Amino acid sequence: MNFTWFHRLGSPPYTYALARRLTPWFAWPAALLILAGLWGGLVLAPPDYQQGDGFRIIYVHAPSAWMSLMVYTSMAVAAAVGLIWRIKVAHAAAASCAPIGASFTVAALVTGSLWGQPMWGTYWQWDPRLTSELVLLFLYLGYMGLRAGIEDTQRADRASALLAVVGVINVPIIHYSVTWWNSLHQAPSVMRLAKPTMAASMLVPLLMMLLGFTLLFAALLLVRLRAEILTRERTSSWIREALRA
Amino acid sequence: MREFLDMGGYAAFVWPAYAVTFAVIGLNIFWARRALAHARRSALRRLESGNAPP
């Protein structure tokens, strides 16, 4: 197998230039998809027969929740790559993920509780998904706290990478145990739209939003990655050229 | 239009949810760009001060 691409990705100048070139290719489609999804979700999709217009929160809640998990997984994968092959760029990518993921976790929690109020009659319900989301927020905060606590960048990279890997192994266990716990106490689980029967006019905007958020994450990651590479990099010759460009 | 803004009586929940999410998106874009600008500035400073190794 040919792993040249892998090694080239490990080289900061190459990745920096690549990230710079790729950013618009993710950013513009993301903007278009999100706007189209917004139009479709707010205007075109019909009200839900049970939840009325309240269900439209799904078009921001579901993508935020998806982001929180996807970003954590990406972070853990990047961290593992950095840990195993000692690739600086991978650590830089993992470090870039955390603030993005944490902020979307907050968005998922807030939109979830705003959705909960009309549906459950209370802003907070110990529903397994919201609870898992809250735990995920703490995992993000722990990651960022550990990173901030260690001054030396390399050690911070490696220590937080290990934490991310340990965390991602734990996420399914936590989710399973929270679901199990919840099933014992028979809390209402309302945030369950009848998915298979969802009409296309409702589903398509949701898919557009999901894809749009994913592309947005890619664009944000690429910009942050460049910042991280610049602060980490010591060979200045290419930096001089990159900054001039 | 008023009907649209009213969201079938759910306006108090739908609009804040959208506002929060798009605030998070906006903040993320702002933070990412600021981080890049900051990194560029400090890299330039390092280059000018001649502290950086060859």
Add this chain to the structure above:
Amino acid sequence: MSADSLEVENLHLWRGERHVLRGVGFVLSAGQCLKVTGANGAGKTSLLRTLAGLMYPEDGSVRWRGVDARADLRTFQGSLAYLGHEPPLKADLTARENLHYWIGGRRRVDGAALASALARVGAESFADRLVRTLSAGQRRRVALAGLALCIVPLWLLDEPATNLDAEGQALVGTLIAEQLARGGLAVAAVHHELPVEPAQVRSLELSL
């Protein structure tokens, strides 16, 4: 089996924004001692810790017996003894207990061997006192007793003679000379002269 040798090439180590080791390299063969000098903060400790495999250099290699030390780190670390600038002693154990647990984790050692090592460094009078009651020089002597029991090919010593009186410093020289006579190697970071036969000593100066 190839002869014991330590070949270090082009080590570069960064700590945060600081370029600590800038292309350090040397070759040391059996029966030789490397004296590492340099101002405080020049990277003497970092070099020793990098050689021991505790720190990971960004560039360069450490080769032991012709093979990259990272290839089998545990075996390599089993064949070296590292003495940091603080003696690795537990304050709430006596000197003898400390040696028992510390050296006992590396090699079989019986009470007689412990006693003779302690006697050798002049520590028999305080061998059964808690380390927290010992002076810095006495602790250093206990650590030297431990070192004397570490019969391994490579010694990495960080300021081995700090806090010692003239007699203690001579003892450090004797221990290193014995290690070299056995065909061992030693790397010592010092800021004064090593009392060792000059013919066996090579020097490396680290600059800030």
Add this chain to the structure above:
Amino acid sequence: MATAGAYTQAAAAVPVSALEAVSLALRRDLTLAFRKPAQLLQPLAFFALVTMLFPLAISPELSQLRAVAPGALWAAALLASLLALEFLFRDDALDGTLEQYALSGQSLTALLCAKTLAHWLLTGLPLACMAPFAALALGAPSAALSGIVASVLLGSITLSLIGSIGAALTLNIKRSSALLSLLTLPLSLPVLIFGARATQVAISGGALIAPLELLAALAVLALTLAPLAAAAAVRISLE
């Protein structure tokens, strides 16, 4: 010129098996702990104290307390074991013992296992022994006590193991206790959930086997993975 072979002949030092090294590390930690008995008692006193808070905060009615007993007991156990975690590696990191462990030529994973085992013997085991008294004070029937002891025994193994990762990661961070809780508590939630459930079942007299099995599964999983992660974390902290 001397060769490697010549050196080995001169040395004749008998190497130590991994098992001996592990038992030595275990004995060292136990000896040290018993030289400072006050430190041993702190987590236990803390556990008792937290348990006492609940009757004072809720109600002296045993029937009411019984409803919250599982949660109170496990929250107290979780906090007590967290408190004890700070001592797990701190002294060893400061005096260079961890460095010597990492360089001993023995498996660092095994040595840290020994340390974590010592830690569990000194905190988890006493907690499990105290749990029945705390449970009685919170209104649990005496028939429930054996189940409660079993659940705390199993759960505290996992807590110690997860804690060892957190403690190793925060080794050279100053004032790390808040961070240590932030890292360890989310990872400990499954233990809390299954442990409290087991306690609840024990109090209501149901079939204990399912929650205990879940706790045991967690313990096995932690036992296989946590020491590896802790060893990696210690090596990173020593870098």
